[in-house]
Amino acid sequence: MAETPDSAALGVMAMTRALDEARAAAARGEVPVGAVVVGPDGAVLAAHGNEIEQRADASAHAELLAMRAAAALRGSRHLADCTLVATLEPCAMCAAAAGHFRIRRIVFGAWDPKGGAVDHGPRLFDQPGCLHRPDWAGGFEQDVSATLLRDFFRQRR
C-alpha cells in the first residue's frame, strides 16, 4: 500500500494544529504564525506559535521554536526524518535553520512575498551552495492562514 492517503490525512491534521498555534499566538498579541514538527509516523513532536513578544526574543519564530523543541525531545540535533509544517512561508532565518536541522520536508500555508525565503527573496534552497535542500510545498490552507494574519494586523492599526 502506498502511504499517500495516511500521509495526506496526517498532513491536514498537522496543519490544523499549526493553525491552532497561530490563533493562540494572536490571542497573546503575537503575529499569528504557528508551526509543528511531525515525525515519520505522523506524530507531532513539537508545536509552537510565535513567542517574539513574550520572550523578548526576535528569533522566537514558531518554526525555530518547534524545531528546537523537537530536537530537544529527541536529544538529537538532526531531524532528518521529520516534516516542518508552518502556517506561513518560512523566513530566511527559519528556512536556513531547517537546513541546519536537516529537516526532510517543509509544508507551509500562505506564501509570504515580503518575508519568505523559500519561494521568494533569496530562495535559500535554490542557492547553488545550499548544503541541505528539504522537499517543500506551499499553499496548504493558505486562505485560513492569510486571513488570520490580515485580521491581526487590521485590529492593531
Next chain:
Amino acid sequence: MAETPDSAALGVMAMTRALDEARAAAARGEVPVGAVVVGPDGAVLAAHGNEIEQRADASAHAELLAMRAAAALRGSRHLADCTLVATLEPCAMCAAAAGHFRIRRIVFGAWDPKGGAVDHGPRLFDQPGCLHRPDWAGGFEQDVSATLLRDFFRQRR
C-alpha cells in the same frame, strides 16, 4: 573628538573575546566559532561559542546565542544600537536573525565562502526586499579565526 580610536580599540577587544569563545568551543568539541554582542558604549552584553553538540540544537550557533542572550539581558527584542562581532562570516540563519534583532553593525573575522550569507551565497543584506541592513565589515583577525577552524577539522579527520 571622533569616536574612531576608542571604537577601534573596543572592536579589537570584542574580537579578542570572540576568539576566546571560539577556542573554548573547540575545547568542548564544537566547531570553533565565537560571537559577542557589544553595546553602544563598547560594553560586552553577551558572549557565546557554538553549543550545537552540547545542546543537541543545530541552531545553537554562537551568533544566535549571543544575540538571544543580549536581548534577554536587556528585556528587549531589538538590539538596534548594538554590534555583533563574530569570528566567522555569519550563515543565513544568523545573518537573518541579526536583521530580526535589528543589529546595527556586524563585524566578522574569516570569510566563509561555503556557508557565509553576508558576502557570499544569498548575500542576504543585498536582497532587494531586505527590511533591515546592518552595516558590516569582514576580515578582522581572519588568519587567527581561520587557523582555529583549520586546526579543529584537521584534528578530527
